[in-house]
Amino acid sequence: MTFAKGLFLGTAASLALAAHLSAAAAEDDTLKIGLLATFEGAFTVLGEDSKRGAELALQQHDGMAGGKKIEWVIGSSDASPDSAVRAVRKLVEQDGVQIVVGPLSGDEGLAVKDYAKTQPNVTFVNGTSAAQDTTLRDPAPNFFRFSTDGAQWMAGLGDYAYTEKGYRNVATVAEDYSFPYTQVFGFMAEFCKAGGHVVSKSWVPIGNKDYSSVIAAIPADVDAVYVALGGADGVNFLTQYQQAGGTAPLIGGSITADQTVLSSQGKQKEAVLGMPSAGPIADTWDDPRWKDFVAAYQAAFPDGFPSPSLFAHGYYVNTEAVLKALDEVNGDLSDGGAKFRDALSKLEFDTPTGMVKLDANRNAIADIFVTEVAEGEDGNLYNKVVEVKEGVNQTLGQPIEEFLKLGVVGRDNPDCP
Amino acid sequence: MSTLDPAAAAPARPWSIAGSPLTWAALALLLVYPFVASPFFIYQVGGYALVLGIIALSLMFLAGYGGMVSLSQMSAAGLAGYMVAILGSNSVGTGFDWPWWVVVPMAVLVGALFSTGTGLLAVRTAGIYTIMITLAIGMALFLLTQQNYAIFNGHSGFAGIAAPVVLGVDWHQPVPFYYLALFVAAACYAAVLYVARAPFGLALQAIRDNPRRMHALGFHVLAHRVAAYAFAGVIAGLGGVLLVWFNGRISPGTIGVDRMIDILVIAIVGGIRHPAGAFLGAIFFVILETFAIDIVGAERFNTMIGMLFLVVVVFSPDGLLGLWGKARRSLQRQELPNN
Structure with a gap:
């Protein structure tokens, strides 16, 4: 029994320690970004691929943006809106991140948008959630989506x-x-x-x-x-x-x-x-930008999918946008991220699937692929x-x-x- | 033979546990907690644990005193939560917009009726069959909410549900919500302790231990069991109202099968011999669910949570409460060698 007790107390202590560490203010030369995806439930496999996309974008930036080292803080949901809000609330209120990338699915996106309105100094950048009203009706001024919606x-x-x-x-x-x-x-x-x-x-x-x-x-x-x-x-x-x-x-x-x-x-x-x-993607598009992306994905994640899924792609593009905007403001979020959000909304950049920019509601204007099944x-x-x-x-x-x-x-x- | 059971052996001093220094110390600790914790810890850890603890308490009452493990207590809570969304106001615009003092009693009543109905179906079964039938009822409600659009708004459910502003206090804010949840939790805790020592509760425990003998003595076994479901339903309903206020939304995912099992895990890991177990389990569960991902990363944190639960039940079949009991007994032995 003493073993069990010791283990329990040890766990409690390490949990408390972890809570303490994550609550401590981030050091000046590192910047924490929240990454919210589905690491449990039916969409776990997709969540894991979305993380690969985000990691690939950061890798290609040598782990740096705006002169600071970028560190992920991971949040997990099971694709239900409640769990997404709980996870994002922890990232923002407990871990103190000022930027969140995610979530993955549509109803989660709507829930996170509602939460975003209560945290005006935190910037939310979508993962792959593709519900229309996340940005079309009643949008949050601090929610950005560099990926496109299901329509x-x-x-x-x-x-x-x-x-x-x-x-x-x-x-x-x-x-x-x-x-x-x-x-x-x-x-x-x-x-x-x-x-x-x-x-x-x-x-x-x-x-x-x-x-x-x-x-x-x-x-x-x-x-x-x-x-x-x-x-x-x-x-x-x-x-x-x-x-x-x-x-x-x-x-x-x-x-x-x-x-x-x-x-x-x-x-x-x-x-x-x-x-x-x-x-939003086509596996066999013969454009060099897409081919480079696939090659980089395959090289970085030998145990990933044969070709990046649209989840890896969505998180890649949205993370890329965050890193580019951070570069532009030199990693300065001291004004509650106002400058950073300004940079985000003016961003226009080349992605593996063509040019992306935002509309007035901060939703992506991007290229879409019409495909046909062939042998x-x-x-x-x-x-x-x-x-x-x-x-x-x-x-x-x-x-x-x-x-x-x-x-x-x-x-x-x-x-x- | 019922005198051999530790839970039934206490009636000589009905309020002995409620009045113990430990209870008052725990209550004092819970009361001062918001003064030392951050809003996140007050709301998302403290408030959430209390809400889950209340729902687990309703399962603890059924399982601990009635010997009936019902998986559908989460469903009763969820249905009450849905009632808050449907009868009150929500952002979908389909709510009846009734005031909270109508909505809350109605919601709790619906939760209690659902639990009573579950009881009517389940009381004739025992053991694993009770678990199966309540699981089936819970799944049926889950699928109904997922596919019914006229009432439950299907897969999306309802959002934009907020705790009301009463007496000038916005009960959605962390500190007021925490105290509200604490008040409800303490009331439910006291009610369970009281009922367990009232004649009804004693009869229920006797029925748990030997239904045939109680029947022979002239007790209506099924009626007692159904009444236990009704009482548990009131507690679950209160928990459900708080849960929907806590989340601000409700959808089928809130009452899915994994959530039903979460409540069972909370009750078992905490210990089902005493109402305090439900809250201990809930605190343990919420802390793990919130912080495990920081320790082992996104891929394996659920494995770690599962392992820890396993460790608890392997080393102490009575859950965390059992660990505490063992620790206390060994302390007492050291202090009082003659005991």
């Missing part, structure tokens, strides 16, 4: 489906939460404007296994089915759609045509061939870049008043039957 990721896809593919009537199948709503919104904003109709929308719970009722609800005469399902959900739907004799061609969301679907075997391979989708010479499927939409803004090229009139993203909005 922007769809830029070009609606037009491509309408004009190049000639689809007129489309049904959608997507998971039932904010990110797929935003993706469907982005697709429909363009597709409906071009003259297309979305005749039925199906929302399925995350992790759904049986799609028979969903498939039965897809009208027989649609030209295509838009599918925004991630990972295993996507594979399950595609398999069952094939088995049910579904023949309509597919259109994919940003995370539908990922490696899980592309490398799966069987008949769905034919179904996904030629499937267009769009997103490589080795027989493996990959996403071929068919179009690069340059400088996509948050309102997808529409005037902001007109765009806001489309209403808040949700299950029933937009609507064009």
Whole structure:
């Protein structure tokens, strides 16, 4: 028993010590930056890749910015908004960081934005969270997003489906939460404007296994089915759609045509061939900036993914922005970060996926890739870049008043039957 | 045979523990804590531990005195929290905007009714089957909140819920919230101690130890058990109201299966023989959850948390409280060799 007691007391003491150390003011020549991502729960693997992206950006800056050594303070959430706020509150109020990079997922982003309003002297720079209203409606003046939102990721896809593919009537199948709503919104904003109709929308719970009722609800005469399902959900739907004799061609969301679907075997391979989708990155883009990024990622993290995910990319770009702005103000945050935020909002820089700058709401204007699933010479499927939409803004090229009139993203909005 | 049980052996001095110097010392410590701690430690460590402790206390009452391990106490708390969001005001704009003095009793009532309903379903089972059925009920509520948009607003849940401003005090601020949580926690703690020594509580403990004999003596076994669920539901409901005020938001993730298990872990690691265990466990849990990541980094901190919990239960099946009991006994032995 004394061993257990000793261990417990030892732990308590070391916890107290750690708390004390982290509470101590940072030394003058180092600067602590909070890094918030999902290191627990269902998105752990994605959180780990996002950390690689942030670390790569810092590595390429030799660990320095604005003449100071940069040190990460890690915060972890399980992708629920409560845990994200608890983690970010600890980073800010306990560890005393003045800059936070993160979070990873959409609902967390909305929660962190609300928290940001209560901490006007701390600067929050997004990770990969892609909900629209993190910056579009009621934004926080100290929340910056150098990555794009889920609707922007769809830029070009609606037009491509309408004009190049000639689809007129489309049904959608997507998971039932904010990110797929935003993706469907982005697709429909363009597709409906071009003259297309979305005749039925199906929302399925995350992790759904049986799609028979969903498939039965897809009208027989649609030209295509838009599918925004991630990972295993996507594979399950595609398999069952094939088995049910579904023949309509597919259109994919940003995370539908990922490696899980592309490398799966069987008949769905034919179904996904030629499937267009769009997103903030394209694995096989042959631009040297992207190729350099992939090579650097692979060299730095031999045990990482074969190619950086959009999470690594998002954290990389946002961290890069923080480091560049810190360089500009020589690491001076003594004015509550006002100068630093000013530098951030004026920043315009080259990323692995093209030029990025911010709009008035501090949301990124960046390039989006329209891709199509093609078969490589080795027989493996990959996403071929068919179009690069340059400088996509948050309102997808529409005037902001007109765009806001489309209403808040949700299950029933937009609507064009 | 019930006299052999240490928890049931105390009725000769009903308030002996409530009046012990240790209790007063702990209370004094908790009262002065905000004067020495930073706002972060007051709110996010102190306040959060008290809230989780209250919810774990409702499980402790069921498990410790009733022998019924219910995983769905977190669900009862979460449902009460949802009621605060739905009946009060939230940023989604679907709230009824009722005043807090209507919302809070309603929320606690709904939490208690949910817990009572769970009890009605679960009391005919025992042991692992109780755990399974309450887990199923908790999962059902989780999936309902995740997929129902008309009432629970689905995956996103509700945000923008704040503790009210009453008597000129903004109860959302760290120090007022801490004292509010402390007051509720102390009241629940005292209520559990009182009930445990009241005839109802004694009958409940006797039912835990030998339901057949109690039945033969003329006690309505199931009614006592359901009543225990109802009482635990009131405590869980109070905890849920505080939890939603603490977070300022609620979503299905708040009542997911891992949160349900967290409450079980808190109760077990703290020790389910005495109400103090729930709060000890909550403090231990919150400190670990908050600071483990600083010690071992992002990849392995959950492993460390799990290992520490394992160490506690391996070396002391009665949890932290058991460690304390052992320490006290060995001290007493040294001081009083004749004991």
